[in-house]
Amino acid sequence: MADGVVLITGGNRGIGLAIAERLAGDGENVVITTRHELPESQLAALDALGIHTVVGDVTDEAEAQRMVNDAMKHGEWLRGLINNAGINRDKLMTRMSTEDFNAVLQTNLVGAFNMSKPALKLMQKQRQGSIIHMASVVGLTGNVGQANYAASKAGLIGLMKTIAKEGGLRQVRSNAIAPGMVETDMTDALSDKTKEAILAEIPAKRFAKPAEIADVCAFLLNNEYVTGQVITIDGGLTL
Ligand SMILES: NC(=O)c1ccc[n+]([C@@H]2O[C@H](COP(=O)([O-])OP(=O)(O)OC[C@H]3O[C@@H](n4cnc5c(N)ncnc54)[C@H](OP(=O)(O)O)[C@@H]3O)[C@@H](O)[C@H]2O)c1
Structure with a gap:
Protein backbone atom coordinates (compact mmCIF):
# COMPACT_ATOMS: atom_id res chain seq x y z
CA MET A 1 0.00 0.00 0.00
CA ALA A 2 2.76 2.45 0.97
CA ASP A 3 4.08 2.88 -2.57
CA GLY A 4 0.63 3.78 -3.93
CA VAL A 5 -0.20 7.49 -3.75
CA VAL A 6 -3.60 8.76 -2.64
CA LEU A 7 -4.03 12.34 -3.91
CA ILE A 8 -6.61 14.59 -2.20
CA THR A 9 -7.53 18.02 -3.61
CA GLY A 10 -8.17 20.85 -1.13
CA GLY A 11 -6.57 18.89 1.69
CA ASN A 12 -5.41 21.79 3.85
CA ARG A 13 -8.66 22.20 5.79
CA GLY A 14 -12.19 20.94 6.34
CA ILE A 15 -13.27 17.59 4.91
CA GLY A 16 -10.13 17.24 2.77
CA LEU A 17 -7.85 17.53 5.80
CA ALA A 18 -9.97 15.04 7.76
CA ILE A 19 -9.68 12.56 4.88
CA ALA A 20 -5.90 13.12 4.69
CA GLU A 21 -5.50 12.53 8.44
CA ARG A 22 -7.70 9.44 8.40
CA LEU A 23 -5.99 7.82 5.40
CA ALA A 24 -2.49 8.67 6.65
CA GLY A 25 -3.48 7.04 9.96
CA ASP A 26 -4.55 3.97 7.99
CA GLY A 27 -1.01 3.76 6.55
CA GLU A 28 -1.81 5.27 3.16
CA ASN A 29 0.76 7.35 1.30
CA VAL A 30 -1.13 10.66 1.20
CA VAL A 31 -0.47 13.74 -0.94
CA ILE A 32 -2.74 16.79 -0.63
CA THR A 33 -3.13 19.72 -3.00
CA THR A 34 -3.15 23.24 -1.60
CA ARG A 35 -3.80 26.43 -3.54
CA HIS A 36 -0.92 28.29 -1.84
CA GLU A 37 2.29 27.37 -0.04
CA LEU A 38 1.27 26.59 3.55
CA PRO A 39 2.91 28.24 6.58
CA GLU A 40 5.94 26.35 7.97
CA SER A 41 4.06 25.35 11.14
CA GLN A 42 1.26 23.72 9.14
CA LEU A 43 3.72 21.99 6.82
CA ALA A 44 5.57 20.61 9.85
CA ALA A 45 2.30 19.29 11.35
CA LEU A 46 1.42 17.56 8.06
CA ASP A 47 4.93 16.21 7.72
CA ALA A 48 4.68 14.69 11.20
CA LEU A 49 1.67 12.72 9.92
CA GLY A 50 3.55 11.69 6.77
CA ILE A 51 1.31 13.86 4.55
CA HIS A 52 3.00 15.42 1.49
CA THR A 53 1.80 18.56 -0.32
CA VAL A 54 1.69 19.78 -3.91
CA VAL A 55 0.64 23.32 -4.81
CA GLY A 56 -1.79 24.34 -7.53
CA ASP A 57 -5.27 25.33 -8.62
CA VAL A 58 -7.63 22.63 -9.92
CA THR A 59 -9.38 25.07 -12.27
CA ASP A 60 -6.25 25.26 -14.43
CA GLU A 61 -5.85 22.20 -16.66
CA ALA A 62 -2.05 22.49 -16.94
CA GLU A 63 -1.67 22.96 -13.17
CA ALA A 64 -3.89 19.95 -12.53
CA GLN A 65 -1.75 17.78 -14.80
CA ARG A 66 1.40 19.11 -13.10
CA MET A 67 -0.03 18.40 -9.62
CA VAL A 68 -0.70 14.79 -10.60
CA ASN A 69 2.88 14.55 -11.92
CA ASP A 70 4.27 16.14 -8.73
CA ALA A 71 2.25 13.78 -6.56
CA MET A 72 3.73 10.81 -8.41
CA LYS A 73 7.21 11.84 -7.16
CA HIS A 74 6.04 10.50 -3.78
CA GLY A 75 5.15 6.98 -4.88
CA GLU A 76 5.21 4.28 -7.53
CA TRP A 77 1.58 4.28 -8.64
CA LEU A 78 -1.66 6.21 -8.17
CA ARG A 79 -3.91 4.32 -5.78
CA GLY A 80 -6.58 6.99 -5.37
CA LEU A 81 -7.73 10.47 -6.33
CA ILE A 82 -10.19 12.27 -4.07
CA ASN A 83 -11.77 15.25 -5.85
CA ASN A 84 -12.65 17.21 -2.74
CA ALA A 85 -11.83 20.85 -3.59
CA GLY A 86 -14.99 22.91 -3.79
CA ILE A 87 -16.53 26.34 -3.30
CA ASN A 88 -20.00 27.81 -2.98
CA ARG A 89 -21.40 31.22 -3.92
CA ASP A 90 -25.00 31.05 -2.82
CA LYS A 91 -27.69 33.38 -4.14
CA LEU A 92 -31.23 33.00 -5.41
CA MET A 93 -31.23 32.01 -9.08
CA THR A 94 -32.80 35.27 -10.26
CA ARG A 95 -30.05 37.27 -8.54
CA MET A 96 -27.13 34.98 -9.39
CA SER A 97 -24.49 36.48 -11.66
CA THR A 98 -23.13 34.47 -14.56
CA GLU A 99 -19.70 34.98 -13.02
CA ASP A 100 -20.77 33.27 -9.78
CA PHE A 101 -22.43 30.47 -11.72
CA ASN A 102 -19.32 29.87 -13.81
CA ALA A 103 -16.86 30.13 -10.90
CA VAL A 104 -18.59 27.36 -8.96
CA LEU A 105 -18.90 25.12 -12.03
CA GLN A 106 -15.25 25.78 -12.89
CA THR A 107 -13.96 24.69 -9.47
CA ASN A 108 -16.37 21.92 -8.49
CA LEU A 109 -16.92 20.28 -11.88
CA VAL A 110 -14.26 21.37 -14.38
CA GLY A 111 -11.64 21.11 -11.60
CA ALA A 112 -12.64 17.48 -11.00
CA PHE A 113 -12.46 16.80 -14.75
CA ASN A 114 -8.99 18.42 -14.92
CA MET A 115 -7.70 16.18 -12.12
CA SER A 116 -9.53 13.00 -13.16
CA LYS A 117 -8.30 12.99 -16.76
CA PRO A 118 -4.56 12.50 -16.04
CA ALA A 119 -5.40 10.30 -13.03
CA LEU A 120 -7.63 8.02 -15.10
CA LYS A 121 -4.91 7.66 -17.76
CA LEU A 122 -2.45 6.47 -15.10
CA MET A 123 -4.98 4.20 -13.42
CA GLN A 124 -6.04 2.58 -16.69
CA LYS A 125 -2.37 1.78 -17.40
CA GLN A 126 -1.93 0.36 -13.90
CA ARG A 127 -5.19 -1.54 -14.19
CA GLN A 128 -6.26 -0.37 -10.75
CA GLY A 129 -7.26 2.78 -8.92
CA SER A 130 -10.17 4.57 -7.30
CA ILE A 131 -11.51 8.06 -8.01
CA ILE A 132 -13.82 9.49 -5.35
CA HIS A 133 -15.75 12.73 -5.84
CA MET A 134 -17.09 14.93 -3.05
CA ALA A 135 -20.60 15.68 -4.30
CA SER A 136 -23.44 16.82 -2.03
CA VAL A 137 -27.05 15.93 -1.29
CA VAL A 138 -28.04 19.09 -3.16
CA GLY A 139 -26.68 17.48 -6.35
CA LEU A 140 -29.51 14.96 -5.86
CA THR A 141 -32.25 17.26 -4.60
CA GLY A 142 -31.46 20.82 -5.77
CA ASN A 143 -31.57 23.62 -3.20
CA VAL A 144 -32.91 27.14 -2.91
CA GLY A 145 -30.05 29.59 -3.40
CA GLN A 146 -27.65 27.02 -4.83
CA ALA A 147 -28.35 26.76 -8.58
CA ASN A 148 -24.60 26.88 -9.31
CA TYR A 149 -23.54 24.55 -6.50
CA ALA A 150 -26.35 22.01 -7.07
CA ALA A 151 -25.67 21.95 -10.83
CA SER A 152 -21.95 21.41 -10.22
CA LYS A 153 -22.59 18.52 -7.82
CA ALA A 154 -25.19 16.91 -10.11
CA GLY A 155 -22.65 17.22 -12.93
CA LEU A 156 -20.02 15.60 -10.75
CA ILE A 157 -22.30 12.60 -10.29
CA GLY A 158 -22.62 12.26 -14.08
CA LEU A 159 -18.85 12.55 -14.44
CA MET A 160 -18.36 9.90 -11.75
CA LYS A 161 -20.75 7.42 -13.41
CA THR A 162 -19.01 7.89 -16.76
CA ILE A 163 -15.56 7.32 -15.23
CA ALA A 164 -16.93 4.19 -13.55
CA LYS A 165 -18.12 2.90 -16.95
CA GLU A 166 -15.01 3.90 -18.93
CA GLY A 167 -12.62 2.73 -16.20
CA GLY A 168 -14.41 -0.49 -15.29
CA LEU A 169 -12.80 -2.56 -18.00
CA ARG A 170 -9.39 -1.82 -16.48
CA GLN A 171 -10.41 -2.19 -12.83
CA VAL A 172 -10.65 1.56 -12.16
CA ARG A 173 -13.51 2.38 -9.80
CA SER A 174 -15.26 5.70 -9.30
CA ASN A 175 -17.81 6.73 -6.68
CA ALA A 176 -19.26 9.87 -5.13
CA ILE A 177 -19.98 10.88 -1.56
CA ALA A 178 -23.03 13.09 -1.00
CA SER A 191 -26.16 32.55 9.85
CA ASP A 192 -27.37 31.02 13.15
CA LYS A 193 -30.95 31.36 11.89
CA THR A 194 -30.19 29.36 8.74
CA LYS A 195 -28.30 26.71 10.74
CA GLU A 196 -31.25 26.31 13.13
CA ALA A 197 -33.68 25.96 10.22
CA ILE A 198 -31.53 23.25 8.63
CA LEU A 199 -30.99 21.44 11.94
CA ALA A 200 -34.76 21.21 12.34
CA GLU A 201 -34.84 19.18 9.09
CA ILE A 202 -32.07 16.73 10.10
CA PRO A 203 -33.35 13.66 12.01
CA ALA A 204 -29.89 13.24 13.60
CA LYS A 205 -30.23 16.84 14.93
CA ARG A 206 -26.59 17.69 14.27
CA PHE A 207 -24.16 18.35 11.44
CA ALA A 208 -21.65 15.62 10.50
CA LYS A 209 -18.07 15.67 11.77
CA PRO A 210 -15.55 15.78 8.90
CA ALA A 211 -14.10 12.49 10.25
CA GLU A 212 -17.44 10.81 9.54
CA ILE A 213 -17.14 11.76 5.86
CA ALA A 214 -13.55 10.49 5.90
CA ASP A 215 -14.87 7.12 7.13
CA VAL A 216 -17.00 6.73 3.99
CA CYS A 217 -14.04 7.77 1.85
CA ALA A 218 -11.82 5.09 3.41
CA PHE A 219 -14.52 2.49 2.69
CA LEU A 220 -14.80 3.55 -0.97
CA LEU A 221 -11.03 3.54 -1.41
CA ASN A 222 -10.68 0.02 -0.06
CA ASN A 223 -13.78 -1.86 -1.22
CA GLU A 224 -13.07 -3.33 -4.64
CA TYR A 225 -16.60 -4.05 -5.84
CA VAL A 226 -18.45 -0.78 -5.23
CA THR A 227 -18.37 1.44 -8.30
CA GLY A 228 -20.61 4.04 -9.94
CA GLN A 229 -22.41 4.77 -6.67
CA VAL A 230 -23.41 7.85 -4.72
CA ILE A 231 -23.15 7.25 -0.98
CA THR A 232 -25.32 9.71 0.92
CA ILE A 233 -24.21 10.63 4.45
CA ASP A 234 -26.62 13.24 5.77
CA GLY A 235 -28.04 12.27 9.19
CA GLY A 236 -31.33 11.64 7.41
CA LEU A 237 -31.66 15.13 5.88
CA THR A 238 -32.96 13.81 2.54
CA LEU A 239 -35.46 11.36 4.05
N1 LIG B 1 -19.24 21.38 4.48
C1 LIG B 1 -20.37 20.82 4.03
O1 LIG B 1 -21.41 20.85 4.70
C2 LIG B 1 -20.36 20.09 2.71
C3 LIG B 1 -21.52 19.38 2.36
C4 LIG B 1 -21.54 18.69 1.16
C5 LIG B 1 -20.44 18.70 0.32
N2 LIG B 1 -19.33 19.41 0.68
C6 LIG B 1 -18.21 19.40 -0.25
O2 LIG B 1 -17.06 18.88 0.39
C7 LIG B 1 -15.88 19.47 -0.16
C8 LIG B 1 -15.06 20.07 0.95
O3 LIG B 1 -15.85 21.01 1.64
P1 LIG B 1 -15.40 21.72 2.99
O4 LIG B 1 -16.65 22.01 3.74
O5 LIG B 1 -14.29 21.00 3.63
O6 LIG B 1 -14.91 23.13 2.36
P2 LIG B 1 -13.83 24.17 2.88
O7 LIG B 1 -13.56 24.00 4.34
O8 LIG B 1 -14.33 25.49 2.38
O9 LIG B 1 -12.51 23.74 2.07
C9 LIG B 1 -12.50 23.77 0.68
C10 LIG B 1 -11.16 23.29 0.19
O10 LIG B 1 -11.14 23.36 -1.26
C11 LIG B 1 -10.00 24.11 -1.66
N3 LIG B 1 -10.20 24.76 -2.95
C12 LIG B 1 -11.18 25.64 -3.29
N4 LIG B 1 -11.02 26.05 -4.56
C13 LIG B 1 -9.93 25.42 -5.03
C14 LIG B 1 -9.24 25.45 -6.28
N5 LIG B 1 -9.65 26.19 -7.30
N6 LIG B 1 -8.13 24.66 -6.44
C15 LIG B 1 -7.70 23.90 -5.41
N7 LIG B 1 -8.30 23.85 -4.21
C16 LIG B 1 -9.40 24.61 -4.02
C17 LIG B 1 -9.79 25.11 -0.54
O11 LIG B 1 -8.50 25.69 -0.61
P3 LIG B 1 -8.20 27.09 0.17
O12 LIG B 1 -7.96 26.73 1.60
O13 LIG B 1 -6.99 27.62 -0.52
O14 LIG B 1 -9.40 27.96 0.00
C18 LIG B 1 -10.00 24.19 0.66
O15 LIG B 1 -8.87 23.41 0.89
C19 LIG B 1 -16.37 20.51 -1.17
O16 LIG B 1 -16.36 19.95 -2.47
C20 LIG B 1 -17.79 20.78 -0.73
O17 LIG B 1 -18.59 21.23 -1.79
C21 LIG B 1 -19.27 20.10 1.86
Whole structure:
Protein backbone atom coordinates (compact mmCIF):
# COMPACT_ATOMS: atom_id res chain seq x y z
CA MET A 1 0.00 0.00 0.00
CA ALA A 2 2.76 2.45 0.97
CA ASP A 3 4.08 2.88 -2.57
CA GLY A 4 0.63 3.78 -3.93
CA VAL A 5 -0.20 7.49 -3.75
CA VAL A 6 -3.60 8.76 -2.64
CA LEU A 7 -4.03 12.34 -3.91
CA ILE A 8 -6.61 14.59 -2.20
CA THR A 9 -7.53 18.02 -3.61
CA GLY A 10 -8.17 20.85 -1.13
CA GLY A 11 -6.57 18.89 1.69
CA ASN A 12 -5.41 21.79 3.85
CA ARG A 13 -8.66 22.20 5.79
CA GLY A 14 -12.19 20.94 6.34
CA ILE A 15 -13.27 17.59 4.91
CA GLY A 16 -10.13 17.24 2.77
CA LEU A 17 -7.85 17.53 5.80
CA ALA A 18 -9.97 15.04 7.76
CA ILE A 19 -9.68 12.56 4.88
CA ALA A 20 -5.90 13.12 4.69
CA GLU A 21 -5.50 12.53 8.44
CA ARG A 22 -7.70 9.44 8.40
CA LEU A 23 -5.99 7.82 5.40
CA ALA A 24 -2.49 8.67 6.65
CA GLY A 25 -3.48 7.04 9.96
CA ASP A 26 -4.55 3.97 7.99
CA GLY A 27 -1.01 3.76 6.55
CA GLU A 28 -1.81 5.27 3.16
CA ASN A 29 0.76 7.35 1.30
CA VAL A 30 -1.13 10.66 1.20
CA VAL A 31 -0.47 13.74 -0.94
CA ILE A 32 -2.74 16.79 -0.63
CA THR A 33 -3.13 19.72 -3.00
CA THR A 34 -3.15 23.24 -1.60
CA ARG A 35 -3.80 26.43 -3.54
CA HIS A 36 -0.92 28.29 -1.84
CA GLU A 37 2.29 27.37 -0.04
CA LEU A 38 1.27 26.59 3.55
CA PRO A 39 2.91 28.24 6.58
CA GLU A 40 5.94 26.35 7.97
CA SER A 41 4.06 25.35 11.14
CA GLN A 42 1.26 23.72 9.14
CA LEU A 43 3.72 21.99 6.82
CA ALA A 44 5.57 20.61 9.85
CA ALA A 45 2.30 19.29 11.35
CA LEU A 46 1.42 17.56 8.06
CA ASP A 47 4.93 16.21 7.72
CA ALA A 48 4.68 14.69 11.20
CA LEU A 49 1.67 12.72 9.92
CA GLY A 50 3.55 11.69 6.77
CA ILE A 51 1.31 13.86 4.55
CA HIS A 52 3.00 15.42 1.49
CA THR A 53 1.80 18.56 -0.32
CA VAL A 54 1.69 19.78 -3.91
CA VAL A 55 0.64 23.32 -4.81
CA GLY A 56 -1.79 24.34 -7.53
CA ASP A 57 -5.27 25.33 -8.62
CA VAL A 58 -7.63 22.63 -9.92
CA THR A 59 -9.38 25.07 -12.27
CA ASP A 60 -6.25 25.26 -14.43
CA GLU A 61 -5.85 22.20 -16.66
CA ALA A 62 -2.05 22.49 -16.94
CA GLU A 63 -1.67 22.96 -13.17
CA ALA A 64 -3.89 19.95 -12.53
CA GLN A 65 -1.75 17.78 -14.80
CA ARG A 66 1.40 19.11 -13.10
CA MET A 67 -0.03 18.40 -9.62
CA VAL A 68 -0.70 14.79 -10.60
CA ASN A 69 2.88 14.55 -11.92
CA ASP A 70 4.27 16.14 -8.73
CA ALA A 71 2.25 13.78 -6.56
CA MET A 72 3.73 10.81 -8.41
CA LYS A 73 7.21 11.84 -7.16
CA HIS A 74 6.04 10.50 -3.78
CA GLY A 75 5.15 6.98 -4.88
CA GLU A 76 5.21 4.28 -7.53
CA TRP A 77 1.58 4.28 -8.64
CA LEU A 78 -1.66 6.21 -8.17
CA ARG A 79 -3.91 4.32 -5.78
CA GLY A 80 -6.58 6.99 -5.37
CA LEU A 81 -7.73 10.47 -6.33
CA ILE A 82 -10.19 12.27 -4.07
CA ASN A 83 -11.77 15.25 -5.85
CA ASN A 84 -12.65 17.21 -2.74
CA ALA A 85 -11.83 20.85 -3.59
CA GLY A 86 -14.99 22.91 -3.79
CA ILE A 87 -16.53 26.34 -3.30
CA ASN A 88 -20.00 27.81 -2.98
CA ARG A 89 -21.40 31.22 -3.92
CA ASP A 90 -25.00 31.05 -2.82
CA LYS A 91 -27.69 33.38 -4.14
CA LEU A 92 -31.23 33.00 -5.41
CA MET A 93 -31.23 32.01 -9.08
CA THR A 94 -32.80 35.27 -10.26
CA ARG A 95 -30.05 37.27 -8.54
CA MET A 96 -27.13 34.98 -9.39
CA SER A 97 -24.49 36.48 -11.66
CA THR A 98 -23.13 34.47 -14.56
CA GLU A 99 -19.70 34.98 -13.02
CA ASP A 100 -20.77 33.27 -9.78
CA PHE A 101 -22.43 30.47 -11.72
CA ASN A 102 -19.32 29.87 -13.81
CA ALA A 103 -16.86 30.13 -10.90
CA VAL A 104 -18.59 27.36 -8.96
CA LEU A 105 -18.90 25.12 -12.03
CA GLN A 106 -15.25 25.78 -12.89
CA THR A 107 -13.96 24.69 -9.47
CA ASN A 108 -16.37 21.92 -8.49
CA LEU A 109 -16.92 20.28 -11.88
CA VAL A 110 -14.26 21.37 -14.38
CA GLY A 111 -11.64 21.11 -11.60
CA ALA A 112 -12.64 17.48 -11.00
CA PHE A 113 -12.46 16.80 -14.75
CA ASN A 114 -8.99 18.42 -14.92
CA MET A 115 -7.70 16.18 -12.12
CA SER A 116 -9.53 13.00 -13.16
CA LYS A 117 -8.30 12.99 -16.76
CA PRO A 118 -4.56 12.50 -16.04
CA ALA A 119 -5.40 10.30 -13.03
CA LEU A 120 -7.63 8.02 -15.10
CA LYS A 121 -4.91 7.66 -17.76
CA LEU A 122 -2.45 6.47 -15.10
CA MET A 123 -4.98 4.20 -13.42
CA GLN A 124 -6.04 2.58 -16.69
CA LYS A 125 -2.37 1.78 -17.40
CA GLN A 126 -1.93 0.36 -13.90
CA ARG A 127 -5.19 -1.54 -14.19
CA GLN A 128 -6.26 -0.37 -10.75
CA GLY A 129 -7.26 2.78 -8.92
CA SER A 130 -10.17 4.57 -7.30
CA ILE A 131 -11.51 8.06 -8.01
CA ILE A 132 -13.82 9.49 -5.35
CA HIS A 133 -15.75 12.73 -5.84
CA MET A 134 -17.09 14.93 -3.05
CA ALA A 135 -20.60 15.68 -4.30
CA SER A 136 -23.44 16.82 -2.03
CA VAL A 137 -27.05 15.93 -1.29
CA VAL A 138 -28.04 19.09 -3.16
CA GLY A 139 -26.68 17.48 -6.35
CA LEU A 140 -29.51 14.96 -5.86
CA THR A 141 -32.25 17.26 -4.60
CA GLY A 142 -31.46 20.82 -5.77
CA ASN A 143 -31.57 23.62 -3.20
CA VAL A 144 -32.91 27.14 -2.91
CA GLY A 145 -30.05 29.59 -3.40
CA GLN A 146 -27.65 27.02 -4.83
CA ALA A 147 -28.35 26.76 -8.58
CA ASN A 148 -24.60 26.88 -9.31
CA TYR A 149 -23.54 24.55 -6.50
CA ALA A 150 -26.35 22.01 -7.07
CA ALA A 151 -25.67 21.95 -10.83
CA SER A 152 -21.95 21.41 -10.22
CA LYS A 153 -22.59 18.52 -7.82
CA ALA A 154 -25.19 16.91 -10.11
CA GLY A 155 -22.65 17.22 -12.93
CA LEU A 156 -20.02 15.60 -10.75
CA ILE A 157 -22.30 12.60 -10.29
CA GLY A 158 -22.62 12.26 -14.08
CA LEU A 159 -18.85 12.55 -14.44
CA MET A 160 -18.36 9.90 -11.75
CA LYS A 161 -20.75 7.42 -13.41
CA THR A 162 -19.01 7.89 -16.76
CA ILE A 163 -15.56 7.32 -15.23
CA ALA A 164 -16.93 4.19 -13.55
CA LYS A 165 -18.12 2.90 -16.95
CA GLU A 166 -15.01 3.90 -18.93
CA GLY A 167 -12.62 2.73 -16.20
CA GLY A 168 -14.41 -0.49 -15.29
CA LEU A 169 -12.80 -2.56 -18.00
CA ARG A 170 -9.39 -1.82 -16.48
CA GLN A 171 -10.41 -2.19 -12.83
CA VAL A 172 -10.65 1.56 -12.16
CA ARG A 173 -13.51 2.38 -9.80
CA SER A 174 -15.26 5.70 -9.30
CA ASN A 175 -17.81 6.73 -6.68
CA ALA A 176 -19.26 9.87 -5.13
CA ILE A 177 -19.98 10.88 -1.56
CA ALA A 178 -23.03 13.09 -1.00
CA PRO A 179 -22.75 14.71 2.43
CA GLY A 180 -25.57 16.73 3.95
CA MET A 181 -24.29 19.36 6.38
CA VAL A 182 -20.76 19.03 7.73
CA GLU A 183 -19.00 21.10 10.40
CA THR A 184 -16.47 23.08 8.32
CA ASP A 185 -15.70 26.68 7.33
CA MET A 186 -18.23 26.30 4.49
CA THR A 187 -21.16 25.79 6.88
CA ASP A 188 -19.69 28.07 9.58
CA ALA A 189 -20.38 30.93 7.20
CA LEU A 190 -24.15 30.34 7.50
CA SER A 191 -26.16 32.55 9.85
CA ASP A 192 -27.37 31.02 13.15
CA LYS A 193 -30.95 31.36 11.89
CA THR A 194 -30.19 29.36 8.74
CA LYS A 195 -28.30 26.71 10.74
CA GLU A 196 -31.25 26.31 13.13
CA ALA A 197 -33.68 25.96 10.22
CA ILE A 198 -31.53 23.25 8.63
CA LEU A 199 -30.99 21.44 11.94
CA ALA A 200 -34.76 21.21 12.34
CA GLU A 201 -34.84 19.18 9.09
CA ILE A 202 -32.07 16.73 10.10
CA PRO A 203 -33.35 13.66 12.01
CA ALA A 204 -29.89 13.24 13.60
CA LYS A 205 -30.23 16.84 14.93
CA ARG A 206 -26.59 17.69 14.27
CA PHE A 207 -24.16 18.35 11.44
CA ALA A 208 -21.65 15.62 10.50
CA LYS A 209 -18.07 15.67 11.77
CA PRO A 210 -15.55 15.78 8.90
CA ALA A 211 -14.10 12.49 10.25
CA GLU A 212 -17.44 10.81 9.54
CA ILE A 213 -17.14 11.76 5.86
CA ALA A 214 -13.55 10.49 5.90
CA ASP A 215 -14.87 7.12 7.13
CA VAL A 216 -17.00 6.73 3.99
CA CYS A 217 -14.04 7.77 1.85
CA ALA A 218 -11.82 5.09 3.41
CA PHE A 219 -14.52 2.49 2.69
CA LEU A 220 -14.80 3.55 -0.97
CA LEU A 221 -11.03 3.54 -1.41
CA ASN A 222 -10.68 0.02 -0.06
CA ASN A 223 -13.78 -1.86 -1.22
CA GLU A 224 -13.07 -3.33 -4.64
CA TYR A 225 -16.60 -4.05 -5.84
CA VAL A 226 -18.45 -0.78 -5.23
CA THR A 227 -18.37 1.44 -8.30
CA GLY A 228 -20.61 4.04 -9.94
CA GLN A 229 -22.41 4.77 -6.67
CA VAL A 230 -23.41 7.85 -4.72
CA ILE A 231 -23.15 7.25 -0.98
CA THR A 232 -25.32 9.71 0.92
CA ILE A 233 -24.21 10.63 4.45
CA ASP A 234 -26.62 13.24 5.77
CA GLY A 235 -28.04 12.27 9.19
CA GLY A 236 -31.33 11.64 7.41
CA LEU A 237 -31.66 15.13 5.88
CA THR A 238 -32.96 13.81 2.54
CA LEU A 239 -35.46 11.36 4.05
N1 LIG B 1 -19.24 21.38 4.48
C1 LIG B 1 -20.37 20.82 4.03
O1 LIG B 1 -21.41 20.85 4.70
C2 LIG B 1 -20.36 20.09 2.71
C3 LIG B 1 -21.52 19.38 2.36
C4 LIG B 1 -21.54 18.69 1.16
C5 LIG B 1 -20.44 18.70 0.32
N2 LIG B 1 -19.33 19.41 0.68
C6 LIG B 1 -18.21 19.40 -0.25
O2 LIG B 1 -17.06 18.88 0.39
C7 LIG B 1 -15.88 19.47 -0.16
C8 LIG B 1 -15.06 20.07 0.95
O3 LIG B 1 -15.85 21.01 1.64
P1 LIG B 1 -15.40 21.72 2.99
O4 LIG B 1 -16.65 22.01 3.74
O5 LIG B 1 -14.29 21.00 3.63
O6 LIG B 1 -14.91 23.13 2.36
P2 LIG B 1 -13.83 24.17 2.88
O7 LIG B 1 -13.56 24.00 4.34
O8 LIG B 1 -14.33 25.49 2.38
O9 LIG B 1 -12.51 23.74 2.07
C9 LIG B 1 -12.50 23.77 0.68
C10 LIG B 1 -11.16 23.29 0.19
O10 LIG B 1 -11.14 23.36 -1.26
C11 LIG B 1 -10.00 24.11 -1.66
N3 LIG B 1 -10.20 24.76 -2.95
C12 LIG B 1 -11.18 25.64 -3.29
N4 LIG B 1 -11.02 26.05 -4.56
C13 LIG B 1 -9.93 25.42 -5.03
C14 LIG B 1 -9.24 25.45 -6.28
N5 LIG B 1 -9.65 26.19 -7.30
N6 LIG B 1 -8.13 24.66 -6.44
C15 LIG B 1 -7.70 23.90 -5.41
N7 LIG B 1 -8.30 23.85 -4.21
C16 LIG B 1 -9.40 24.61 -4.02
C17 LIG B 1 -9.79 25.11 -0.54
O11 LIG B 1 -8.50 25.69 -0.61
P3 LIG B 1 -8.20 27.09 0.17
O12 LIG B 1 -7.96 26.73 1.60
O13 LIG B 1 -6.99 27.62 -0.52
O14 LIG B 1 -9.40 27.96 0.00
C18 LIG B 1 -10.00 24.19 0.66
O15 LIG B 1 -8.87 23.41 0.89
C19 LIG B 1 -16.37 20.51 -1.17
O16 LIG B 1 -16.36 19.95 -2.47
C20 LIG B 1 -17.79 20.78 -0.73
O17 LIG B 1 -18.59 21.23 -1.79
C21 LIG B 1 -19.27 20.10 1.86
